[in-house]
Amino acid sequence: MGALDGILELASEESYQQTQRIGRTHDYEQEVLAFSLGDEEYAVDILRVREILKMIPITEVPRTPSFVAGIVSVRGVVVPVLDLRARIGLSPAPVTKSRRILHIHHGEESFGLIVDAVHQVVRLVSEEVEATPHTLGGIEEFVVGIGRPGAGRMLIMLNVEAVLSFSVRMGA
Amino acid sequence: MDTKKSDKVLQEFLAEAQEIVEGLGNDLTSLDDARASGKFDPDHLNNAFRAVHSLKGLSGLFGLTAMSQVSHTLETLLDSLRLGKVSVTPAILDVLFDAVELFGQLIGDTSGGREPDSSAVDDYLARLDHAAVDESEEEGEYDIGDYDIAEDVLNVLTEYEEHRLKENAREGRNLYRIHASFDLLTIDKEIEDIKHRLKPLGEVITYLPSPEADDPSKIELEVVLGSEAPIGNVRKGLKGMHARVKAVKRKRRGAAAKAESAQRPPAPLPVASVIEVSTAVPAGEQPAAEPEERQTSLRSVSQTVRVDIRKLDHLMNIVGELGIVRSGILLKLDELQESAAATELAGALHRDTRTLERKISELQMGILDVRMVPLGQVFDKLSRVVRKISRDASKEIRLLISGGDTEIDKLIVEELSDPLMHIIRNSIDHGIETTEVRRRNGKPDMGTIEVSAEQKGSHVIIEVSDDGRGFDEVRILETALKRGVIETGAATELSRRELLNLVFLPGFSTREDVTEISGRGVGMDVVKHNIAKLSGIIDVQSSSGRGAKIVVTLPLTLAIIPALIVQVAGRTYALPLNSVLETLAGDFEDVRTIESREVVNLRDQTLALTRLTDLFGLQHPGEDLSHFFVVVVGLAQHRLGLVVDEIVGQQDIVIKSMGKLMSEVPGIAGATELGGDQTVLVLDVAALIEESLQRVVEAA
Numbered sequence: 001m002g003a004l005d006g007i008l009e010l011a012s013e014e015s016y017q018q019t020q021r022i023g024r025t026h027d028y029e030q031e032v033l034a035f036s037l038g039d040e041e042y043a044v045d046i047l048r049v050r051e052i053l054k055m056i057p058i059t060e061v062p063r064t065p066s067f068v069a070g071i072v073s074v075r076g077v078v079v080p081v082l083d084l085r086a087r088i089g090l091s092p093a094p095v096t097k098s099r100r101i102l103h104i105h106h107g108e109e110s111f112g113l114i115v116d117a118v119h120q121v122v123r124l125v126s127e128e129v130e131a132t133p134h135t136l137g138g139i140e141e142f143v144v145g146i147g148r149p150g151a152g153r154m155l156i157m158l159n160v161e162a163v164l165s166f167s168v169r170m171g172a
Numbered sequence: 173m174d175t176k177k178s179d180k181v182l183q184e185f186l187a188e189a190q191e192i193v194e195g196l197g198n199d200l201t202s203l204d205d206a207r208a209s210g211k212f213d214p215d216h217l218n219n220a221f222r223a224v225h226s227l228k229g230l231s232g233l234f235g236l237t238a239m240s241q242v243s244h245t246l247e248t249l250l251d252s253l254r255l256g257k258v259s260v261t262p263a264i265l266d267v268l269f270d271a272v273e274l275f276g277q278l279i280g281d282t283s284g285g286r287e288p289d290s291s292a293v294d295d296y297l298a299r300l301d302h303a304a305v306d307e308s309e310e311e312g313e314y315d316i317g318d319y320d321i322a323e324d325v326l327n328v329l330t331e332y333e334e335h336r337l338k339e340n341a342r343e344g345r346n347l348y349r350i351h352a353s354f355d356l357l358t359i360d361k362e363i364e365d366i367k368h369r370l371k372p373l374g375e376v377i378t379y380l381p382s383p384e385a386d387d388p389s390k391i392e393l394e395v396v397l398g399s400e401a402p403i404g405n406v407r408k409g410l411k412g413m414h415a416r417v418k419a420v421k422r423k424r425r426g427a428a429a430k431a432e433s434a435q436r437p438p439a440p441l442p443v444a445s446v447i448e449v450s451t452a453v454p455a456g457e458q459p460a461a462e463p464e465e466r467q468t469s470l471r472s473v474s475q476t477v478r479v480d481i482r483k484l485d486h487l488m489n490i491v492g493e494l495g496i497v498r499s500g501i502l503l504k505l506d507e508l509q510e511s512a513a514a515t516e517l518a519g520a521l522h523r524d525t526r527t528l529e530r531k532i533s534e535l536q537m538g539i540l541d542v543r544m545v546p547l548g549q550v551f552d553k554l555s556r557v558v559r560k561i562s563r564d565a566s567k568e569i570r571l572l573i574s575g576g577d578t579e580i581d582k583l584i585v586e587e588l589s590d591p592l593m594h595i596i597r598n599s600i601d602h603g604i605e606t607t608e609v610r611r612r613n614g615k616p617d618m619g620t621i622e623v624s625a626e627q628k629g630s631h632v633i634i635e636v637s638d639d640g641r642g643f644d645e646v647r648i649l650e651t652a653l654k655r656g657v658i659e660t661g662a663a664t665e666l667s668r669r670e671l672l673n674l675v676f677l678p679g680f681s682t683r684e685d686v687t688e689i690s691g692r693g694v695g696m697d698v699v700k701h702n703i704a705k706l707s708g709i710i711d712v713q714s715s716s717g718r719g720a721k722i723v724v725t726l727p728l729t730l731a732i733i734p735a736l737i738v739q740v741a742g743r744t745y746a747l748p749l750n751s752v753l754e755t756l757a758g759d760f761e762d763v764r765t766i767e768s769r770e771v772v773n774l775r776d777q778t779l780a781l782t783r784l785t786d787l788f789g790l791q792h793p794g795e796d797l798s799h800f801f802v803v804v805v806g807l808a809q810h811r812l813g814l815v816v817d818e819i820v821g822q823q824d825i826v827i828k829s830m831g832k833l834m835s836e837v838p839g840i841a842g843a844t845e846l847g848g849d850q851t852v853l854v855l856d857v858a859a860l861i862e863e864s865l866q867r868v869v870e871a872a
Contacts, residue, residue, distance in 0.1 A: 059851045060743070061830070062788035063837050071830055071843050073851040076489055078828045078843045109831045168836050 027126035032147065034119040034155055035102065037085050038093050042115075043122065043147055043155040044102065050110060052118055053101040064168050069114060074103060081112035087163055088139045106164050113163070122149050129157070185234055186283050187478070189227060193279065194553070196223040197272045201555050204265055214254070214336075214375070220268070221250040227275070238288040239278045245300045246271050255335045258303075267303045270296065272556065319347055320421040325380065325396075333378045340375060340398030347420035348406055350395040351382055352413065359391055362413075366395065369409050374399025481582055484543050491536050492826030496845060498532060501525055536824075540729055543583075547625045547634070548576030550589050554623060557593050561600045568618045569604055571596075575625035580632050581729040584706050588634075588726075591699045595636050595722050596621060598696070603640030603720055613717070615639065630728050630750035637721035643714035648674055672712040676700040707748075707841060707858050709807050725807060733827065735854065737820040737846065738803060741790040744852045745816075746825055746844055747803060751857040753811070755819055756802040769867075772802065772813060779804065781813040782864050787839065805857045812861050827854050839863065 032043035053074065058081055060070040067086035071078050081101060085092060098117035103110055130146045142162050147155035199216040206212055228243035249267075252258040274296055281288045319341055329337065340347065350370075354362045370376050375398045382392035399406060407417050502525060509518040551573045562569040604610075604619035611617060621638045645668075652674045653660060666674075675696050703710045708726035727733075727750060734749040762772050763781065770781040781802065785792060802813040825844040829835060835842075841856035 057849075057851075059843065059853065061834065061837060061840065061853060062790065063839065064834070068834075071834070071851060071853075073828075073843070073845050073849075076493055076828075076845070078830050078851070080831055080834050111831075166833070168833060 029123060029125050031121055031123050032155065032157065033102070034122050035100075035115040036117045036119065037088075037090060037115060041119065041153065041155050042158055044104070044158045044160055046121055048105050048160055050103040050105055053103055053112065055099050055101060055114075065166065067166075068168070069112075072101070072112060074110075077110075079103065079110055079112050081114060082163070084113045084115055084163070087113075087166075088142045090139070104160060104164075106160075111164055122147070122155065124149055124155075182234065182282075185230060186279055189230060189239075189275075189279050192223050192227050192230075193272060193275045194549075196220055196227075196275075197269075197556050198552050199223065200265065200268050200272065201552070201559075203260070204269075204559075207260060207262075207265070217250065217254045217260070221247065221254050224250055224271075236278070236282060238290070238293045239275065239282075242271065242274060242278070242293060242296065242300075245297055249300055249303060255332060256339065264303055267299055269556065269559070270299075273560075321347070328380065329378055336375065336377050337396070337398070340377065345374065345398045345400050346403070347422075348397045348399060348403065349418045349420060350397055350406070350410065350415050351392065351418070352395060352410075352415040353382075353387065353390045353392045354414075355390055366410070366413060366415070369413070370395070370397055373397065373401050373406055373409050479542070481543070484539065484582075487539050488543075488826060491532065491539060492845075494532050494535075495824060495826075498525065498528060499846075501528075543581050543729065544579035545582045545585055546577045546579050547585065547588075547632070548573075550585055550592060551576045551623055551625075553589055554592060554596060558596060558600070558621065561597055562619075565600055567600065567604055567606060569600060570618055570620055572620060572622045573624070574622070578625040578627050578632055580726065584726055584729075587702060587706055591702045591724075592623075592634070592636070594696075594699045595724075596623075599636065599638040599640065599720070599722075603638045603642070605641050609641075627728070630733075632726050632728060634724040634726070635721055636724075637719060639719040642716045642718055642720045643672055643675070643712065645671055645714070645716065648672070652677075669711075672714055675712065676710070704858060704862070707856060709810075709858050709861075711809075733825060735823055735825045735844070736803065737823055737852070738801075738814075738816040739818040739820055740784045740788075740816045741792050743790065744820065744846070744850065745784070746823075746846075746852050746854045747805065747814070748827075748841075748854070748857060749822065751805045751807055753804045753806045756804065756813075758800055758802050774804070774813075779811060779813045780864060781815055782860065783815045785815075787860070787863075805861065807858055807861055810861050810865065812864050814860070825854065 031046040033046050033049050034041055034043045036042065053072075056072055058070040058072055061068060061080075067083050069081045069083045071080050073079070093116065096116060099114060100118045101112040101114055102118070103112055124147045128148050128150075130148065132140055132143045132145055134140070136143060136156070139156075142159050143156055144159045145157045147157050149155065199220045202213070203216040203220070206216065224243050224247045228240060228247055231239035231243055246268075249258070249264075253260060253264070258264065274292065277292070278288050321337075326334065326337075337347075350366075352362075352366060367376065377396040377398055380394040380396065382394045397406065403417060403419050410417065501521075505518055505521050505525065508521070509515060554573070555571055558569060558571040599621055600619075604621070605613070605615075607617050610619065619638065619640060621636065623634070623636050625632060625634045627633075648671060676699075677697060700710050703724055703726070706726055708724055711723045711725075712720065713723065714720040727748070735746040736749050736752050736755075738745055738747060756772075756774070758772060763770050764772070766778070770783070771778045772781060773779075779802075784790065801816050801819050803816055803819070804811060804813050806812070823846060825846070827842040827844055829842050830837075830840075834840075839856055839859045841854045841859075843851055844854050845851055
């Protein structure tokens with residue numbers, strides 16, 4: 001590539017894919033926020049994400065299931081925070097500096113979800129979303145589908161409603 | 173209507189409609205009471221007419237056909253009633269009261285997006301048609317020729333006013349023409365004033381523009397008054413006002429007409445003249461609607477504003493945050509004072525902060541005050557309920573209400589009507605005996621239920637007592653044993669209070685036959701749950717054969733409260749100060765164990781202890797403390813000692829909800845922010861006391 005260095009910027013696989021989409025009509029398009037839990041990438045509909053918070057001190061609440069990390073205060077409003085790993089049944093992982101809290105809309109209220117790292121917004125068209133496979137290691141109830149935006153990337157798309165459907169009376 | 177905007181408008185309409193229906197209910201109750209005691213205030217019937225008229229207009233505007241139809245037909249009936257064409261009989265009153273129920277249901281249906289029950293509506297309309305029988309042919313028109321009233325005056329009166337004029341004449345009253353002049357700038361206040369003064373003297377029939385207008389900067393009116401009082405009294409009553417009183421001459425005494433009118437119930441009397449196009453009903457608790465004057469347009473005199481309670485919550489939040497900012501400033505001030513150079517400035521800042529503190533406090537009080545509404549709002553509704561239920565149960569019952577002007581947070585009031593209604597229903601169904609049984613026991617035929625409210629410190633005590641048969645303790649015990657709620661051995665150990673409190677357990681009912689909700693045993697435990705949600709507690713007292721009393725204790729407000737900040741196992745918690753009785757310092761040696769419960773001796777009384785570490789499953793961070801503190805909390809007559817590691821101090825807090833899901837956590841009332849970015853949990857003292865009592869019963 002010597003002669004072409006500095007003159008041409010070769011497109012990455014992904015941006016090539018993006019250009020392929022322009023001009024084509026699809027069943028639907030959605031934008032998702034990609035984040036990671038451990039080595040795997042997950043995603044949630046970007047419209048459900050109010051904001052991304054740094055890890056602020058969480059006040060624990062007794063007598064709640066163990067996946068309820070506690071509560072935080074966001075500009076004067078009290079928001080319950082869940083440990084997403086624990087909620088979907090993954091084993092705990094060491095805390096890293098990249099941990100964030102996704103502040104998620106839930107009807108008139110909101111929740112926080114602790115994730116290991118936040119990546120970026122990805123646009124997915126209908127063809128790029130597959131149905132949930134039957135064996136996904138036990139987390140199927142929390143998944144709506146698998147997104148493949150290209151370059152071998154796999155995004156496990158989270159069913160937010162299922163994640164937020166719990167009762168505090170469930171065994172801790 | 174599915175856009176958000178029209179939703180909001182519909183909500184406002186429903187709120188207003190509800191208020192109108194409430195007012196209608198109150199007027200009908202007053203009408204009923206007046207009829208029973210033989211006196212008549214025509215205002216009530218007239219107000220009822222205007223209420224239904226407003227409702228008709230409003231519901232028509234929103235295309236709510238059912239409500240509009242009912243209002244329309246009801247309005248016609250009420251018009252006939254106030255014009256004296258139909259007399260007010262108990263049967264008619266029943267029909268009117270049922271309208272209130274029906275409206276309530278229709279409003280509920282619309283609010284919940286349901287279709288109204290059309291068969292119920294049709295049935296009711298049929299009843300209305302049947303009831304509105306015009307009796308006017310029997311009476312004949314009264315000849316007003318007795319009185320020297322100019323023809324042009326008579327022509328200007330509306331049918332209603334003319335009717336009222338003739339009624340006054342029929343009863344042989346004196347008619348007066350009062351010429352009054354009002355200042356253009358203060359006319360509305362002055363008219364209020366004159367109305368106020370004339371009301372005790374008699375009935376204002378109409379306001380007329382005065383034929384003798386001298387001063388252009390003033391408005392001159394003539395008030396036609398019907399009164400039994402002599403002219404001297406009328407003049408005395410109007411002393412100090414710019415008014416001249418003239419008597420309308422009579423050609424002969426209407427004595428015979430008076431005797432005739434005494435036979436049928438007097439027809440309604442208005443205060444102000446009625447206009448066909450009514451303005452919206454003024455908001456707030458003002459009893460009399462404003463006069464819709466025919467002449468110059470008058471500003472609304474309504475002194476109240478209807479406010480969405482969420483706006484108040486928002487203001488509350490802001491005040492709470494102001495408090496936090498203030499704490500932050502104080503902290504920085506302290507730091508500043510350490511640095512010697514800025515001491516003078518720091519001193520000045522300190523003074524300003526203290527002023528800020530005072531102002532924030534006042535603001536807080538002011539907003540809290542806005543949220544307070546009188547309990548009378550709930551109590552008034554109860555009279556209607558009692559009337560209906562006692563009729564259904566065929567028992568004679570009177571309801572005595574006192575302390576209706578005791579105020580409490582609006583949110584609490586909203587949640588109170590259902591529980592109170594339940595308690596009263598229980599009283600009527602199970603407490604008050606039938607008339608025969610009462611007679612046999614030497615009790616007055618009529619049962620009495622007393623509802624009272626009183627503020628005691630930062631709580632409100634509501635008592636509902638009856639003079640019925642009291643709680644059947646034997647049956648309660650039987651049912652409890654039968655249901656397996658307590659062991660046979662334990663039964664004898666229960667104190668009277670514990671025994672009576674068994675009725676609050678779910679599914680409890682000692683009556684074999686099911687009477688609506690109270691018989692099915694859904695009642696008392698739901699009541700207790702609802703009261704607990706308001707951080708209140710409920711207690712039962714009973715005297716066999718003599719009656720029972722239910723006492724509900726509620727906090728004044730759930731908004732900003734003073735709290736005690738404590739630390740347990742490295743965590744910080746807030747305890748509402750109004751439930752804290754005292755704090756003690758203790759040593760482990762002072763603690764004794766009675767039946768596996770820890771207790772201490774407090775002034776010769778045993779105080780049960782609860783360790784939050786046990787309750788919440790907290791781990792102590794290693795240290796073995798030999799000293800601890802006990803926060804003695806109490807509500808009504810129950811006491812509990814909470815063991816904590818440290819008492820940090822006192823602070824005003826705003827309890828914030830943790831959201832719907834988290835509000836189910838027992839023992840936690842919510843969360844709050846202390847200065848310095850600390851979010852701490854607020855403990856629900858009532859629930860903690862509950863739990864501790866529950867454990868006593870279980871252990872027994």
